Amino acid sequence: MKRMGLLLTLTLTVGIALGVIGTQALNAQQEPMKRTVLLKTDLAGIEGKEGVLALVEFAPGAATQSHYHPGEEIAYLLEGAVSLEVQGKSPITFKPGDTFHQPPKQVHRVKNLSSTMPAKALAFTIAEKDQPLTVPVK
Structure with missing residues (x-):
């Protein structure tokens, strides 16, 4: 059970990090x-x-x-x-x-x-x- 919770937490953390990086990349490419x-x-x-x-x-x-x-x-x-x-x-x-x-x-x-x-x-x-x-x- 602890392993499942750890895996879920790790997946969620990686997903949030990728979302933040992706948003920054999109904003950086936006023309003025x-x-x-x-x-x-x-x-x-x-x-x-x-x-x-x-x-x-x-x-x-x-x-x-x-x-x-x-x-x-x-x-x-x-x-x-x-x-x-x-x-x-x-x-x-x-x-x-x-x-x-x-x-x-x-x-x-x-x-x-x-x-x-x-x-x-x-x-x-x-x-x-x-x-x-x-x-x-x-």
């Missing part, structure tokens, strides 16, 4: 930002431009690298709290329900202010057709 394009369409009356609607998700505690958008971007924060750090300006904090506008080629980065919860935004971009939505800056 994920952009899911919901709609990409030509815009009537605006030759050569397209509109893109995307769901942007920021991993807990993550910060994007400095980047810019070639087109106009308008965003609505759905969940979480983020800090928008525009190059040469003081950071601005946004919470759910806040909106913001990024003019073309304005270098910035975004940081999720929570270390445990993701942040989510809905972003609408108007840009030249077939251009990347973001351009990294070194």
Whole structure:
């Protein structure tokens, strides 16, 4: 009977340890930002431009690298709290329900202010057709 209890305890301990290691590995591999394009369409009356609607998700505690958008971007924060750090300006904090506008080629980065919860935004971009939505800056 003691042997069965010891075996059960050992199995449970190993299982918990593997679960913790697996969770840490998954979190370490998570990208700071994920952009899911919901709609990409030509815009009537605006030759050569397209509109893109995307769901942007920021991993807990993550910060994007400095980047810019070639087109106009308008965003609505759905969940979480983020800090928008525009190059040469003081950071601005946004919470759910806040909106913001990024003019073309304005270098910035975004940081999720929570270390445990993701942040989510809905972003609408108007840009030249077939251009990347973001351009990294070194």
